[in-house]
Amino acid sequence: MEKITENIYVETGYPGTNVGLIITDSGSVMLESPYMPEDALDFAEKIKSVSDKEIVYLINTDHHFDHVATNGFFTQNIILNELSVGPLEIARISAQERAKEILAGDGPQTLKDAIQKMDVPRPHIIFSDELSLNMGNLTIHVVHTGGHAVGTSFIYIPEEKVVFCGDNVVSTRFPYLGQGVYRTWAAALVRIIHLDVDYVIPGHERVCDKEPAHKLLKFMGDLQENAEKLFYEVHEKHKVPQSDSDLAKFFPGIEGWPNPAEQAMAEAVRRMYEQFSAQSASF
Ligand SMILES: [Zn+2]
Numbered sequence: 400m401e402k403i404t405e406n407i408y409v410e411t412g413y414p415g416t417n418v419g420l421i422i423t424d425s426g427s428v429m430l431e432s433p434y435m436p437e438d439a440l441d442f443a444e445k446i447k448s449v450s451d452k453e454i455v456y457l458i459n460t461d462h463h464f465d466h467v468a469t470n471g472f473f474t475q476n477i478i479l480n481e482l483s484v485g486p487l488e489i490a491r492i493s494a495q496e497r498a499k500e501i502l503a504g505d506g507p508q509t510l511k512d513a514i515q516k517m518d519v520p521r522p523h524i525i526f527s528d529e530l531s532l533n534m535g536n537l538t539i540h541v542v543h544t545g546g547h548a549v550g551t552s553f554i555y556i557p558e559e560k561v562v563f564c565g566d567n568v569v570s571t572r573f574p575y576l577g578q579g580v581y582r583t584w585a586a587a588l589v590r591i592i593h594l595d596v597d598y599v600i601p602g603h604e605r606v607c608d609k610e611p612a613h614k615l616l617k618f619m620g621d622l623q624e625n626a627e628k629l630f631y632e633v634h635e636k637h638k639v640p641q642s643d644s645d646l647a648k649f650f651p652g653i654e655g656w657p658n659p660a661e662q663a664m665a666e667a668v669r670r671m672y673e674q675f676s677a678q679s680a681s682f
Pocket residue numbers: 461462463466547548566
C-alpha cells in the first residue's frame with residue numbers, strides 16, 4: 400500500500416481494482432474493496448498498520464464485481480450511486496456463488512471464517528447527482544458522471560488534491576468500453592481535467608496525474624470522428640481499425656498480458672457508431 404498524501408493511501412497491487420483508504424478525523428473511508436477474499440484479509444492488516452480508526456464508509460465508483468466483491472468484509476455503510484443499485488444485484492449473486500465454492504474447497508480455515516462476512520451488501524446511502532461528506536479535516540465529494548458504466552462516479556478530496564476516478568480513467572490498459580456512453584464519459588473526463596488535483600487514481604494500475612485523462616479524451620474524440628469509417632472497416636471488411644492516430648495501438652496494454660485492444664476496439668467502434676448515429680438521427 401502506497402501513501403500518496405498526508406491522509407490517503409492506495410493499494411494498486413491486487414488483481415481486481417485499486418483500493419483506497421482515507422484517514423479522517425471522523426473515521427476511515429475506503430474506496431472500493433479487493434476482488435479476492437485473500438486480499439481483503441491482507442488489506443484489513445494493512446489498514447491496521449496505518450490507523451486504528453473504524454471504517455465508517457465505503458464508496459464504490461461503480462457496481463462491477465471487481466470493485467465491490469468484498470465490501471461486506473469491511474462495513475455495511477456502503478455509498479453508491481442510484482443508477483448502480485439495480486445492476487449491483489448481479490455482483491451480489493456472483494459473490495454468493497464464489498463464497499459457496501470457497502467454503503466447499505480445501506482452503507485455509509482463516510479464509511473460510513472470513514468468507515462468512517464477505518457478502519455484497521445493498522448500499523446504505525444512495526445518492527443521485529452529488530454527495531459531500533464533512534469528515535472534519537477532510538471533505539469528500541462523491542460526484543456522479545456516468546461514462547464507463549451508468550452509475551460511475553468520481554471521489555474528490557480537495558484538501559489533499561486527489562481524485563479517485565474508477566474506470567473512467569485508464570493509464571496503460573485498454574479501457575473497458577463494453578457499457579460505455581461516450582458523451583457522458585467525455586464530459587466526465589473534462590470535469591476531472593478541470594479539478595485542482597495532483598493525483599488521479601484510476602480504477603486499475605498505477606497512480607497518475609491528469610495526463611491519462613487527456614489521452615483518453617483524445618482517443619474518444621478520434622473514435623467519434625472516425626466512427627462511420629471504422630464501423631464499416633471492422634464490421635464489413637473485418638479489419639483492425641486504424642486511423643490517423645492508430646487507435647488500436649493507443650493503449651499499449653500491460654506487459655506480459657495479451658492486449659485486448661483489437662477485440663475491444665471492434666466493440667468500442669460498434670457502440671460509438673450506434674450512439675453517434677442515434678444522436679444525429681434525433682436532430
Ligand atoms: Zn467498472
